[in-house]
Amino acid sequence: MSNQFAAELNEFSQVGKVIGVVSGKGGVGKSLVTSLLAVAMNRRGHRVGILDGDITGPSIPKAFGISGKAPMDERGVHPAQSKSGISVMSINLLLDEDTDPVVWRGPLVGGAVKQFWTDVIWDDIDYLFIDMPPGTGDVPLTVFQSIPVDGIVVVTSPQELVSMIVAKAVKMAELMNIPVIGLVENMSYFACPDCGSSHRIFGESHIDQIALTHGLPVLAKLPIDPVIASLVDQGKVEELASYGLEQVAALIE
Numbered sequence: 001m002s003n004q005f006a007a008e009l010n011e012f013s014q015v016g017k018v019i020g021v022v023s024g025k026g027g028v029g030k031s032l033v034t035s036l037l038a039v040a041m042n043r044r045g046h047r048v049g050i051l052d053g054d055i056t057g058p059s060i061p062k063a064f065g066i067s068g069k070a071p072m073d074e075r076g077v078h079p080a081q082s083k084s085g086i087s088v089m090s091i092n093l094l095l096d097e098d099t100d101p102v103v104w105r106g107p108l109v110g111g112a113v114k115q116f117w118t119d120v121i122w123d124d125i126d127y128l129f130i131d132m133p134p135g136t137g138d139v140p141l142t143v144f145q146s147i148p149v150d151g152i153v154v155v156t157s158p159q160e161l162v163s164m165i166v167a168k169a170v171k172m173a174e175l176m177n178i179p180v181i182g183l184v185e186n187m188s189y190f191a192c193p194d195c196g197s198s199h200r201i202f203g204e205s206h207i208d209q210i211a212l213t214h215g216l217p218v219l220a221k222l223p224i225d226p227v228i229a230s231l232v233d234q235g236k237v238e239e240l241a242s243y244g245l246e247q248v249a250a251l252i253e
Contacts, residue, residue: 005145007114012075013122015049019129019181019252020143020152022173024165026134028157029186029222031059032232033245034131036222037153040242040249042086046126049079051116052090053143054133055109056102061092065235069093070120077120084238089120109133110142117147127252144176151179153219153248156210157187158202166210181219181252183211184245188221198223219251220244 009015021034034050042048052060061067064082070093071078077094079087091112092098102109122128130149133139143149154169166183173180185207189198201224211218222228222243231240242249 005142006148007118007146010076010118010121013120014124015122015128016126017128017150017252018148019127020132020149020178021129021155022132022140022152022169023134023155024169026057028134028155030054030134030155031063031131032228032237033153033155033184033186033222034129035060035063035232035237036240036242036245037248037252038086038127038129039084039238039240040246041127041129041252042084043242043246044249044253046253047085047087047124049087049122049125049128050089051113051120051128051130052088052092053113053116053130053139055091055112055139056133058090058092060088060131061090061098062235063232063237064088066093067098075121079120079122082238086238087122087125089116107138110139113139113143114146140172144172144178149178151181151252153181154183154216156183156185156207158185158200158205158207167214170214170216180214180216182217182248183207184219184248185221187224190224219248 021030023030038048038050050060052058066080066088070080079089080093152173156166170180190201191198207218
């Protein structure tokens with residue numbers, strides 16, 4: 001794959017590994033998995049950043065309880081810092097109001113994500129996680145072509161047309177020569193607090209067969225848990241358990 005589209009990292013930035021978090025469709029919990037992975041990696045003593053590539057549906061600042069504008073100085077724009085010291089850059093940190101819609105066509109959206117790599121000062125980051133917009137369109141293509149992604153995690157859920165949609169995301173990564181670290185299934189089951197048994201709210205999972213088909217590991221299966229929704233809504237994602245994602249962080253290391 002030619003790197004004629006490669007974008008230069010900001011001269012004041014230092015970034016180690018870049019991990020993309022992708023999904024074939026929206027609404028499967030990609031931002032949650034990005035956040036939990038970043039928190040797990042941060043707990044392991046690494047300097048962590050999140051580049052919120054979902055320009056039209058940014059949710060990372062809200063999950064971390066970050067509001068206001070990204071700080072700027074004579075060198076450029078700096079990411080905001082979460083309570084535990086995770087660096088976060090999102091379009092919401094540049095808007096006058098975080099409820100302002102971003103009504104842009106594809107090339108402008110892709111250009112904004114690229115600028116988060118070229119213009120933002122990522123100060124001494126060991127692991128940068130990119131929360132990618134869903135699908136295999138313009139923006140994921142721009143990211144894969146212009147930013148040196150070291151590997152991706154594919155997020156899925158039981159209720160989608162799983163095998164076809166995951167296959168699209170995996171095949172796109174293969175076309176772009178980007179390693180797939182593995183699959184994470186969100187909303188996999190509900191653990192009943194009364195009877196103690198697990199219930200498959202969205203039907204039986206097909207993740208193991210899909211993983212086998214593509215020769216990929218299943219990294220984690222996350223539950224449907226009201227505590228997750230509550231803490232994320234309160235901007236307290238850093239207080240959540242890692243739901244098995246600390247093993248994924250260890251694998252990425």
